[in-house]
Amino acid sequence: MYDISSGGSKVIKKQLARMLKDDKNLEFQDQIYYALADIAQKEKDVPLALTYLEKSIKASTSNNTQRALSYLRRADIYFERPDYKNAQANYDSTMSFLPKDYVDYAVIEEKKKSLTALVTNLNTIILEDSLQRLARMSEKDRNAMIDNLITQIEEGEKAKEEARLNDIANAQLNNATITPENTPTGSGSWYFYNPTTVSFGVGAFTKKWGGRKLEDNWRRSEKDQVVVNPINDEDPADLSDSVKTLSGGTSLATKSKSKKDRNFYLANIPLTPEAIVKSDAKIADAYYNVGSIYKEQLLNNQKSIEAFEELLKRFPENKYKLTSYYQLYRTYLAMKDQSRSDYYKNKLLNDYPESDFAAIIKNPGYAADIAASKSQVEKFYTETYQLYASGNYMQVYENCKQADSLYSKSKLMPQFSFLKALAIGRTQDINAFENALTQVTIKYPKDPVREKAQEMLELIRKQKDPDAVISTDSVAVIKQKTKFVFKEDGEYYYMVVVENGKGDLNKFKNNLSNMNADVFSTANLAISTVFLDITHQIVSVKAFDGMKKAMDYFNVTESKKELFSDLEKGTYKTFVISSENYAIFYKDKIIVDYELFFTRNFK
Template sequence: MNLLQYFNLKYIGRFAFLSAMVFLTSCSTKKNTMVNRTYHNVTSYYNVYYNGNDAFKAGTKKINDSYKDNYSLLLPVFKHSSDEAVRDAFGDMNRAIEKGSKCVRKHSITEKPKRKEGKNQDKKDKEFFEQKQFVKWIDDAYLLIGKSQFYKHDFYAGIETFSYIVREYNDPAIKYEAYIWLARTYIEMAKFEKALDFLAKLETEKVLVPKSLIGPLALTEADLLIRQKDYEKAIPFMVEAVANTNKKNERARYLYILAQLYQKNEEKEKAYETFGRVVDLNQNYEMTFNSRINQASIFNGAAADSRPLQKELNKMLKDDKNIDYRDQIYYALGNIAFNESRDQDAIDYFLLSAHVSTQNNNQKGMSYLAAADIYFGKPDYRNSQAFYDSAISILSPEFPDYLLLKNKSQNLNELVKNLVVIESEDSLQRIALLPESQRNSFIDQLISKVVEEERKEKELAAQEQKEMVYLQQQGNEMRSQEGGSWYFYNQNMMVMGLQEFKKKWGDRKLEDNWRRKNKSVTSFDDLSEESSASADSNKQVFSNKSREYYLVGLPLTDSSMQLSKQRVEEAYFNLAGIYKERFNDFNQSIGGYLKLIELYPQTGYRLSSYYSLYKLFFLVKNYPKAEEYKAKILNEFPDSDYAKVLGNPDYFKELEKIDNQVKFMYQATYKYFLNNNCAEVQNNYQYVDSVFHESTLLSKFALLSALCEGNRGDTAALKQSLNLFKEKFPKSEEVAYADEVLTAMDRKPREIELAEKAKDEFGAELSTSKIDSIDLAIFKYNPQQIHYYLLVVSNKKASPNSVQFKVTNFNLDYYSFLEFDVGNELLSADYTCVVVKKFKNQSMANNYFESVIIAGEVLGDLTDDSYRSFIISAENYATFVQDKNLLKYQRFFEINYLKK
């Protein structure tokens, strides 16, 4: 290398270095030049946004991979993320937010570029200079931040971010996507009306929405409607989503949802066809399998030959890879049988489905439910009850209409309980009425069955013992071969043992006497227990192989026989009512009432049974019978309310009118009570007592009258009037309130107790000497002035917002016809004062103060050192808010309000 070359390289290197330094220092976001824009557009993407977007993709993949679709339920439009999956993705989403924020912070250019003098601006130039942002990845960064916040379930932060985007940016691809994410966020928060506002705006501007967003928009609209259970309106949006989706796996999933929506909307042909399209795409074995199953479930037996479909399903049963899906295949075969009116075959398939279902509790529950529905439709309420009960015990509370099914099951339980009472008491009565020799012979036969059953159980136990020894020997050999692993850690042994158990016993519930397949031998025991449930538990316990064991529950005396008959009588009446009120099974109800009257002609339920029969015969259009029972009521019970109703159809309307009149009077009386107008309270009570003596509200008037004694300040008179009230209305609901007032009067007022034992909110002891030294002259005592109720809450120990919410609810429950203004005042960083305005005077405020303490709904969850409550005049309140010294006012309150 010669000298010239050396100096050339030397200066070229220095020049390159200096140029790079000038370039880098010139790329400030405060200057808007072409070089700056190019630099920040390149570096914002490759150095920051790209990495953040990669983290976002990794997080969403974790969330989606963790979600498992339940194909027996309507699939969600968007895969929901469990809390655990969200936690797993937190790191990725935080990194995405961090990178997005860094992109905005370090690369955003909002400065306007310098205009060249003398150059005329065309439309393109004007649009360029009017931009708010000159780096094209900044709006993408904001969108990345918002979406990451959404997946973290930080919805409020996401709303702020998306709202900023639609406010600040005009790029349709970004702006309209932010609108879609805003709608999705509000949907996740169940604020459907708000979500609908954004979606409606997008629909009106749909021509401006980029084609790439039409699919996501349609999905979001479908999601909103599905969550509102408006399946019919959701269908066209899912059709649009399918049409605008290119990825086959996504299209298959959306088609599956569309087919489910057609099912919900009873469009069976379209559902069948759409499930077929899912099968054709063949993207996911489980989805394809469930599509075929669903096709079988909605197959219309009347319109086509089901044999090819049944043949295919039976072929699927033989495929080893479908072992875990056999329950669904049998369920599909059951649906085919049901659609072809082969009810018994359908029941057999459904029960077989439940039997082979070992992992899918949802399917097991659905199979029991299908069998229960068939029995219910017959109707066969006993079998229906058994299978509804099994279904409800297995199905998840999230199952569609779970609460309705649970209510139906409970109604059936109640019905069958009464059927069991009738049958068991009838059996016990028949046995009790047998001649003693026949009765003893019957019992001896039962004892023989018990002895035989025990013999068989001993044989089984001996056989099990032999098998256990064999298994232990096999286990020892296997342990020697497999390193001595314990039985329950040895998968081969576990599987072998489980198979042997199921081969011998089938699926058995963990319970006593689980070996018994037929528990009929114990049926007499159950009847006996049913009859003698209330018997003295200290009575002698007999062996189940003695006659005395079975004789205990029999109604052998006149009194026990009479009690048994009363139980049957009541059960028939209950049964008839359940048929009518809970199942609308009018014919069964009629039969129940007629049987009751046949067996017990002088039953105490005769009048109500007559009236029910009159209405039931009218409903089934058997008018002659309806007239017959109407005549029975008028002739046998002429003075009853039922007779008055039949004689005067407006009778109950007139009673309701009177009831409304008394209710209106009670509201007025309660206002008089709050205003301390005891004279009017007494007048109204006396009027209602004399004119509407049968009114159910009379006890409420009486209580207000009694409490007026307290407003006069006479404690002894108040106690006496409350005790008299209790004697006059011992069974009224208001007795509990009267007891609470009497109990409260027997102890010190709560606020005085707290003042004596607790520490002041600001940490000072509430000792009398210290409080007395404070100058209280700033407060004026004026009992006739308008008053407020104050509840001072420690922000560290309680939630002021929660307390204010409870106060508002308390007012709605107890003072619904008075308009209170509930607000709050921040006393300091640590203390907030909840304020209830306003009361006419001290007396009214004091009534409210005491009712809050007695009810306990506001203060019940607060600890003694987390709050103080007072009443205060409007004038003193202004002083208190300015002074903010809780200690001063507490002392003033004690002297002027509590100790007077």
């Protein structure tokens, strides 16, 4: 509306100030404040710009586009600082009002989603740390702090109710003073001057809360808003503040009916060693996700380094240890810090010389080679297992011998060896079967197949008979024995295992996010990504209460093939998985094992 280059900013600011005092410009105040913010920002007075943007937002009662632009400008300022928590809240508000045909709509939406994921993980760290500090208190001190928090909530609710009643009273007074003499005719753009407006009650609501739908949690802007915890960034250990996060929109609400009930908080405090381990795992997951989001989505290498190094400092033996070393090696290299890059490179090369990451450093083409090899061996194992299931035992035996020569270093060799033993049990005498199983236990003493083979050996020794053929029931016991446990209740995840570099993972996650907003908006689902190994990533959607709800989600995704349009066909696999089985799967990293378990139990 105003071009600062056309004249001195002082003249323009005076003109804008006069316009603000003129009642005829009441409906344009949001635009005037926005113009003043623009001038302040160009003059490098960012605090003043933020003040004017706040006034612009408050003055916007019917011009949603202007309101969106004011939120957007404020979000951009916070993003550049960077202050990602405030940026997330303002990008979220921007998306509530921004027209979908806005030129950068998709870019802004993507930034908002990245920041939402970031803030969600940051809040997880703060929340779990707060709960652990409560756990370390005496019962008396812990209950006193919770009771104090409940008192604050009650006082806050009382203050909000008083403010709401004052807003209604003021709005009624303002409405009564609008007369035909001072009210513009026709379709005026200011909401309260429009004679065709809806009833006063809706008008008052819109004036205070904006264009929100009248639905549960309407005070929250859209679905992805994250309640930013009132934590002082300079002192994140301040429990008096961080404990307040317990009253926000966290999963705690699902565990108790009222946040004014002491049990609402006690149910989530990790008071046992096992609960502390689970809490630590959540913190470690969150740090890894934060580091990845900073690096891959927000392109903030310094923040990414801080997150990965804090993860290694707090949890030196965490499950992301080698991946974090590799990420730090690559990130420092990108920042041209050769010394720190070499530090992490040498940790991998010297301490973990047999790791895939060390191999990649020594041979940059290794990742592509190993991906092709893993794909081949997994396909071959699946085919071999299917041959066994269909009774073609001789071919199973030949395939396993072939695998021993072609894929001797594969992680699937214990499974091939066990299948070979089972094929011998079906085609040869019991002594040959016993010898084959014994070889499995000797060759793979630490692999889960040893337990399967040992169980079978015990059955044989109980009914040893040189002429006997092993019973079908006995083989079935082994066939059904698995490291994974099937159960219908408990926490479940939806999981997509994707080959690296075979499509646009961010677009796929956006597709999932959009579907969640449209179809599962009340389920409070979160999407996260983690490296399974150097050739695969896991995209997970969590969490579901039980297998049935997870399978409902799975079936919806299977019916929406367009969700996967940004991934290359044949390069991903979809599952549901319990939280317990997820831990086993992530540790073993053998996709085909879980694929077979999933096929037997869920399809």
